Structure formats: structure tokens, C-alpha cells
Amino acid sequence: MTSTEAIRVAGLTRSYGDHRVLTGVDLSVPAGALVALLGSNGAGKTTVVRILATLLKPDGGTATVNGYDVVSQPGEVRESISLTRQFAAVDEILTGRENLVLVARLRRLKRPGDVADELLARFDLTDAGGRRAATYSGGMRRRLDIAMSLIGDPPVLFLDEPTTGLDPQSRREVWSTVRELAGRGTTVLLTTQYLEEAEHLADRIAILHEGRILVDGTLAELTQLFPPTTRELVERQPSLEEIFLALVSPARTTA
Template sequence: MNTTILEIKNVRKSFKDKEVLKDVNITVKKGSVYALLGANGAGKSTLLKIVTGLLNCDNGKVTIKNIDVADNPVLAQKLFSFSSQTTTVDGVLTGYENLHLIAKLRQERNPRKVAENLLDKFELTEAKDKAVSTYSGGMRRRLDLAMSLVGSPEIIFLDEPTTGLDPKSRQELWDTIKEMKSQGKTILLTTQYLEEADYLADQIGFLREGEIVANGTPDEMKRLAGADKLLLVFNNHHNTERALKLFEFYYPIKRADCEISIDLDEEIETTLTVLNALTTEKIELKTFKMITPTLDDVFMTLTKG
């Protein structure tokens, strides 16, 4: 049974006259991935700093396992690790030395073994004796994540973890985050990438101008952009017009010269009815496909105006 591990209640924050966060409420379940999605300047990094105790809020409360972060920052910080947008690895030291140093600072019983195990886990063993300054962006990010796992934190905060990475490195990091979740870690990440939130998250919160304007699973978020659609593509204008008239009770939309779309409130039933009707009326169909709303559609819906 999922239990709440992180609760953000009515958090507000202003800098001078600018209100950056407005009554933000978020609940994160243990063992899940929560993605905080929003454009630049939406307030994502500010919220993460408040959640991790690096910044005080003006109003509201953040609790991790019922520990108030503002009242007991040291106690709360023992439960999590925080990986910021800029990697915190030391470029002069080797990968092994970075991990060994963190393991010693966190008073691990066997820092050498901890370092070696994490190097192996994050596929960095071959590069363990090379200076981190020679690592690729993806390798540095993986090392940063490895360092965040020293001490076995229960919850991991990642601030835009894949910004600046090439597609291959991004996919590798996504797989690493999924692996961390499978081992029972709770992860809250901020991102501008819609596909990242879709791929990783159990829950998504849309942060716009300091407010959570929508919250739910990726599928629930996609429903905000409307129903699935059936796209019908015809060979000619004549057949397109016949189909528009035949299906007028579905309120079809003409998308292009020979394309129409129909909302699929009853996906299978409507699709079969439409295809059977086209066959009966001998209206030749070139092709058809289902269109499911994407998070890009949701983003556009939520940020209109």
C-alpha cells in the first residue's frame, strides 16, 4: 500500500514584489516518480530549494515522512539527496575518488566498497581512475546520480537531470532513474521535457506562473487535451465530402483537404461503426489511424493565453 512520503502544503514564496509560488500543494507517494513540469521561470527550482531546506518559504509547510523540513532541516536532510541542474562532481578527482570522498563524508562503514559498487551499478568502472573532467556529459550526470545514492536516501530530488544531454545519454539516464524507482526509491524531478515526464512519471504536476494548474497521471493529463481521435484519410475530395456528411452526427473536423478526424468517446465501438459505414456506403478509404493526445497538446492547452 502506497503511503505519503512528501507533502507540500500551501507553499508561497515572493522575491520583493514578485510572487513566485502561489499556494502550491503536492503529495508524493513512497516508491513513485513525481515530475514537476513547467516552462522556464515557472518556479520549479525555487520550489525544489524550499523542499530541500535551502530556502525558506513565506507561507505553508513541507514535510518528509512527517518531519517538518523548516523546523528540522538536519533530520529531514538525512532522508534525501538533492542533485541540482549543475553537477556537483569534482573534475580534478577521478570518478572513484569522488564517490569514495562522499562515502567517507557520509560516514559509510566501508567507503571503498560503496564507491566500487556504485561505479559498477552506473557502468562507470572502466572510467573510475580517469579524471572526471575527461567524462562526457552523460557520464558526469551518472556519477552525480551515483553520488546522490551514497547513504541510501529514501527520496531523491533531481532538478532538470537531463538538461544539455544528447539523446543517447538522456535515454541512459532515464533508464537509470527507472532502475532507482524499481529498487524502492522515491523520486521528484523537475523538467521542461514533456517526453521525459511521460516516460518516467507516475504523477505529473503542471506548474505555471507559480501555480499547480493540473495534476494527475500521464494518461489523466492527456485527457485534458481532449478525447482520442480517429483520423480518416481519403483518396479524393469527393469521398472526403461524402464522409463528412455521413458522419455529421459525430461532429467531424476537416483537418486537411482529404483528412477528417472524429472524437472517439467510445474508442472501439465508434471505430468499428465508422469503418463499417464506409464499407457499406462504398466510400474508399486510403488509410486511418488513432491519435492519442500527447503531453505537448496538454501543455498547449494549459498555457493558452
């Protein structure tokens, strides 16, 4: 991880009609970091990602990705990113390898077959590469989807609730894939409702609630928001779930 910011968001606002979704989001993601953006349904996580991916314009504030402004330089931003959304965007009629070759050709890469084979090996899909994607398990389909998103080596990857609807085994397969990506230096912004997911994967955790970031820090830093542990039968730190629920509880947010 370096000190360079891959993503910087300041004062971001967005409304849908009279409904204000983002009320002033501030967020910084260092290059090479894996940052989890936590929030309940409707908190605005996907809206933040859509703005960063240039799919939606903000009402106010600023946002840059890889040094490019999302409003004034959308083309440069798109060349710097890849977006994997909640449901795998694979063509189930094609084989896994054919899906990868197709994307490599669309990106006008040389030797698309070699690109596909390298990614199949990297994501442990070589044996399944000749099978139609319709036969893949949920975890395999999601790994293929992420592999497709990495064609062209984008420096920034958005994973918008990538394990939604997956069984526990498939979810852990995706976790392993995401860890591998972070280990290679890809900047990852992960949105999730699963607190365990953020706890296992993220270098830093930001909690989005009622349109703004409540806290942003490492798990250890978030833990320090609570009183010191007390010794009863065993010494126990608060879990991320307890931290999250305490921060977004009505009693705290209305205080």
C-alpha cells in the same frame, strides 16, 4: 508504491521582493513514486525543490519530506534526502572512484572503497572508475553525480532538471539510471522542461504554472482532460506536449 506520502506540500507560497513565484502550491508524492514536476522557465520548479531541500524558507504554507517539516525539522529532512541539481557537482580533478570514496568518507560510512565499487558497478562506470572525471562524457558525469547523491541510501531524491544541456544519447543514459532508481523504491521528484522526459519516466505528472499546480495525475488521467479521440486516418491520443501547451496557454489561464 505505497499509500504513504514521502512529500506533502500544502498552500506553499514564496516571493522574491515584489515578485510572487509560488502562489499556493499543493502537491503530494507517494513513497516510492517517480513524480515529474513540469513547468516553463520561471514557473517556480527550482524554488519548490529548494524549499523542500531546506535551502530556502517558504513565506507561507507547509511542506513535509519523509514525515519531517522543512521549517521546524530541517536536520531530519536533510538526513532523508539527496539533491542533484542542473549541473553535475563532481570534482573533475579526481577519478570517478575517488569522487565516490570522498563522499562516502564525508558521510562517515564504513568501507568507503566498497561503497564506491558497488556504485561504479551499479551505474555501469567500473571501467571508467580509474579515470579523471574531466574525461567523462556528459552522460557519464551525470551518472556519477547521481551515484554520489545516493551514498547513504537517502529515501527521497530530488533531481532538478538533471538532463539540461545533455545530448540525446546522454539524456537517455540518465533516463535509464532514473528508471533503475525508481525500480529500487527510491522516491524521486524530477523537475524538467522536457515533456518527453516526463512522459517516459514519471508515474505521475504535475504541471506548475504561474505559481500553482494546474493538474496532477497520471499521463492517462491528464489525457482524459481532452475530448475523446476522433477517427480520421488513424486514432490518436493527445501528446503530453499538447496537454501542457493547452493548459498553460494565455487563453486558458486568463479565462
